[in-house]
Amino acid sequence: MRNRLLLPDRHPVGDFFVLDNLFDVSLKSDVSLLRSDVASLEHPIFKLSSRKGDKEKLERYEHGDYYIELRAGPEGFATIFDKDIWYYAISNLIRRQNNMEAIGQTIRIMVHDLMKFTNRDPSGDGYDRLEAAVDRLAGTRVKTNIPTGGVVDEVTNFGLIESYKYPRRKNGAKRSDYLELVLPKWLLNAIEGKDVLTMNMKYFNIRKAIHRQIYEIVCKHCGYQENWKIGLELLKKKCGSSQANKHFISYIRELEGNDVLPDYEVTLERNNMVLFTKRPTKSAKKDATSPALASGPSPQPVKATTSGERKILISSDAIERAKVWAPRWDIGAIEQQYIARAHNLETAFDEDARFVAWVKSVYKGNTPP
Structure with missing residues (x-):
């Protein structure tokens, strides 16, 4: 019986995924590891919903000495599902870096392989949603003092994607072969500085945005420890959630005794502490x-x-x-x-x-x- 909290495997057969740079469109690479920058795992740079009605709205998040200001674009805030594109780009750039190849802010990615890697719907509607996602990434502006790649004492203002372009097919269909993205320097600094973590590819099977956000936070903080504990209020803050506690608790309850988060079991304790325990291997x-x-x-x-x-x-x-x-x-x-x-x-x-x-x-x- 299928778990209603998980997405099906839309591409069950393994395959290689492609990254092409601007000068060698024939370059192909085997990408089998999901990588993320550390900063966006710990802090709510990506929202739980796009909220298109909040265009141009400014939101601020603070934690310790760090802050993030997010300004929504015309299509609303970039979401945790839009982050799939970041994940694919980061994973490809890390692969290239490991192969001693030059990397930069501008990359070209094959759309079909992006769909496979991130378990996205490969239908025509799926391509439409992908275009909407890159629009939100390009429209969302971030201002933060969170350092990446060892660059400290700077306030940086950037778009989650600085710009993008793709070719239209001759028949006028919306499906394109590739996307050419310009990533923010802030993200490139993290990749070049090895401020990255490896995650479980089953992340892309998680259906709900709040559960994806929780998994990201656990990956950042639990690491090699057998377990990790956090207060309910702080977890909600790190998720960027503004809902009432009773609703947030219901999402935590869904994770208890359910094989939803890759690698981790979840327990909500009586004192409003949430315990994450690594599954035995x-x-x-x-x-x-x-x-x-x-x-x-x-x-x-x-x-x-x-x-x-x-x-x-x-x-x-x-x-x-x-x-x-x-x-x-x-x-x-x-x-x-x-x-x-x-x-x-x-x-x-x-x-x-x-x-x-x-x-x-x-x-x-x-x-x-």
């Missing part, structure tokens, strides 16, 4: 080591492939646990290096455990060059 039971994997810390970008009939997969839980031992390294490049080395070894009883143990043995106490 094999790697939580045993950390195996492999001397054959030991080598100096020099992650080189290597394409992840299969070894014979064996496909090596590292869970998002193991990725987060490994970050403890390599906090300033590019964990994506490290994962690729591990996969390339593991091809020459026998199948591990617990691949996640062996990966974490290897990262610890190689990168603990070392800093990037």
